Amino acid sequence: MIRVAIAEDDFRIGKIHEAYIEKLEGMCVVGSALNASDTLELLDKQSVDLLLMDIYMPDRLGTELLQEIRESHPGLDVIMITASTDKAFLEKSLEYGVFQYLIKPVDIKKFNKTMDQYKKKKQLFKKTKEVNQELLESIFGTDQTTIIQKNNLPSGIDSVTLEKVMDLLQSFPEGITSEKVGEKMGASRTTARRYLEYLVGTGYLKTESVYGIVGRPERRYYLQEKNIKL
DSSP: OEEEEEEOSSHHHHHHHHHHHHTSTTEEEEEEESSHHHHHHHHHHSOOSEEEEOSBOSSSBHHHHHHHHHHHOTTOEEEEEESOOOHHHHHHHHHTTOSEEEESSOOHHHHHHHHHHHHHHHHHHHHOSSOOHHHHHHHHOOOHHHHHHSSSOOTTOOHHHHHHHHHHHTTOTTOEEHHHHHHHHTSOHHHHHHHHHHHHHHTSEEEEEEEOTTSOEEEEEEEOGGGOOO
């Protein structure tokens, strides 16, 4: 059972996140805090695996607690949840190795996906005795070079074109259709789709069917979050 603590100054949001957690298998909430001081006290009293922490708290910023948390609880994982879009907070959080950084409001679909990724990472660490590529890709994401340099690219997939497609996708984190990729590449929609579907197969991309202007569903391709370069 993964023990979760919630540090959120808005008790209503804290209750929502707690309700989300209670519906997930293998996770439970062991305590909550409304400010920074109570957060540190909670961590000293309870055994906690994962802390969901807001940045804006009445007495101190959540990012200011990260150094103390790392010194006193080095094994604790942290997910930052904030309404702020200030890049400095993200940089500070990454400096102290947070697992994920979420922007409010966080809907249940996004919340559950993040918790699922966290559980998978913990399970992989637990069952893996030595460092391997699966573990590294789980932690750091699938690297472009790793995909391109893999031996025996399938017929119809050229490494140079593949790299161009992957670079292009970095400019469209909001998603893009095969038709648009084809326009940008100067290639046919069929060619673009072949490369996009290959990247879906490697785990580099995910897809979603959305309705276009004329009301017909179209397949849109998105970077997996771990592959988005900041």
